[in-house]
Amino acid sequence: MALRTISAKSAAALDQELMSTGAFSIDQLMELAGLSVSQALFKLQPLSKGKRVLVACGPGNNGGDGLVAARHLFHYGYQPTIYYPKQSKNELYQRLSTQVRDLKIPFTEDFHQALSSTDHIIDAIFGFSFSGEVREPFPSVIEALRDTKxxxxxxxxxxxxxxxxxxxxxxxxxxxxxxxxxxxxAPKPLVKWFKGRHFVGGRFLSPAIADKYGLDVPKYEGLDQVLEVGVEGDGEGKL
Amino acid sequence: MALRTISAKSAAALDQELMSTGAFSIDQLMELAGLSVSQALFKLQPLSKGKRVLVACGPGNNGGDGLVAARHLFHYGYQPTIYYPKQSKNELYQRLSTQVRDLKIPFTEDFHQALSSTDHIIDAIFGFSFSGEVREPFPSVIEALRDTKxxxxxxxxxxxxxxxxxxxxxxxxxxxxxxxxxxxxAPKPLVKWFKGRHFVGGRFLSPAIADKYGLDVPKYEGLDQVLEVGVEGDGEGKL
Incomplete structure (x- = not known):
């Protein structure tokens, strides 16, 4: 299935529209985003492949999605560990942190050590608002993600x-x-270069908003909050 | 499966605790509650049994859960209609209403007419904070719910x-x-008298909170946000 992509700028505008005229709160949107991340992990790496999940969270919304996903994964039976070195003063992220701490999900400060004792990894460090350079302490973390099996x-x-x-x-x-x-x-333009299994999540997109931004409403199945849209990388920028 | 029950007073205290020390927002909790309601409807009444769902919403949180459920049901492929005669000025409920209006989900003012053209019904009129008498316009609505097949x-x-x-x-x-x-x-004490299929939802209860309130954490399966806990009504107040 080929889904149309959305630029970083349009994705930011879409989020703003959902939270203004769309009347969604960021709490709702992040809950649904993190839920879909947890479902994708479950489908990729069922519990039979190991319970330990290392969730690497960045300082912004991508990290918030990671915190929500970690909470849902705990309820599915996984054993998450969270690496969250740049914890924001943002009130929402602080609340999401409290929610996972109340489940006794451990936080680690040593990413490299944590990497040696996990079965799966979620990279929730940078999302669609990333640009520019990778700041400390993330360069060595990203190198480790690049190198791990x-x-x-x-x-x-x-x-x-x-x-x-x-x-x-x-x-x-x-x-x-x-x-x-x-x-x-919706996928971002970078998917053209991505080779691997590809899911889409966020089953709240209205037909009207999809039309306005030139997007597809993915054909989710059953109660799923995620849809696997295929293996990317069949070349030449074809999605 | 027998799940321990929670009194109305303790349920209110639990909600308060989740939203204070637990750091959940009501947006999050209502999103997860409404999501679980939508999943229960899907499991009870799959799309093959008809797409039309009449969601009867009361003035409080129970009605808010109904609004969230209606939105998710739309995304599953149902055709919800909402009856919401006592719309609160509460900012959250107003936002939830906008979210369903943006999906072009119709609101009806004529419950009895709507009842004649639906396949399923969600009763989200009164929840655990209900006590006392049924005020207008709900008496005739509840009579109609009592009498419909x-x-x-x-x-x-x-x-x-x-x-x-x-x-x-x-x-x-x-x-x-x-x-x-x-x-x-968690089930409320009234389940002792309930005869019918019984689900539980709200897959966010921490083991610590469950212990504190003397509740069970239901054994949800897979990615489900609901669990069918059996058919109640095998008599004599036995749960």
Whole structure:
């Protein structure tokens, strides 16, 4: 299935529209986003493949999605560990952190040690608002993600990738290709360069908003909050 | 499966605790509650049994759960219609209403007419904070729910039932027995008198909170946000 993509700028405008005239709160949208991330992980890496999930959270909304996903994964029976080195003062992220702490989900400060004792990884470091350079402490984290053999699910973007132009040609993310990607609401242009399993999540997109932004409403099945849209990488920028 | 029950007073305290020390927002909790209601309806009444769902919403949180459920049901492929005669000025309910209006889900003012053209019904009129009498315009609505043959899923309580002591012996709800009930977070004492299919929803209860309130964490399966806990009504107040 080919889904149309949305630029970083339009994705930001769409979020703003959902939260203004659309009357959604960020709490709602992040709950549904994180829920879809947790469902994609479950479908990719069922409990039979191991219970331990390392969730790497960045300082912004991508990290918030990671915190919500970690909470849902706990309720599915996984054992999440959270790496969240740049914890924001943002009130929502603080509340999402409290919610996972109340489940006794551990936070780690040592990413490299945590990497040695996990079965799966969620890369929720940078999302569609990322641009520019990877700041400390993330360069060595992204290098480790690039080099590990443990399967990674990236949220909206492999962290350090340019949203429009894809993989960086230099820096810690050069050569970083996660096993799987979940695009929230709609794929970003970077999917053209992505090779791996590809999911889409965010089953709240109205037909009217999809029309306005030139997007497809994915054909989700049953009660699923995610849809696997195929294996990307069949070449030449074809989605 | 027998799940321990929670009194109306304790359920209110639990909600307060989730939203204070638990750091959940009401937006999050209502999103997850409404999502579980939508999943129970889907499991009870798959699309093959008809797409039309009449969602009867009361003025409080039970009605809010109904609005969220209607939105998710739309995304599953149902055709919801909402009856919401006492629309609150509450900012959250107004936002939830906007979200369903943006999907072009119709609101009806004529419950009895709407009842003649639906396949399923959700009773989201009164929840665990109900006590006392049924005020206008709801008495005739509850009589119609009592008398219809169309399957009804009640949210947390068959509307007009006393939360602790169950079915009323007189008034519009005397003899009202919906086909199914979804208990949110934990069953209320009224389930002792309920005869029908029984679901529980709210897959966010932490082990610590469950312990504190003397509740069970239901054994949800897979990605489900609901669990069918059996057919109630095997008699003598046995749950």
């Amino acid at each position: 443990i399967p990674i699910l990236a949220v909206d973007a492999p962290s350090s990738w340019n949203i429009e132009s894809g993989p960086p040609s230099s820096g810690p993310g050069a050569g970083f290709m996660p096993e799987a990607l979940i695009s929230l609401t | 169309i399957p009804i899923l009640a949210v947390d309580a068959p509307s007009s039932w006393n939360i602790e002591s169950g079915p009323p012996s007189s008034g519009p709800g005397a003899g009202f027995m919906p086909e199914a009930l979804i208990s949110l977070t």
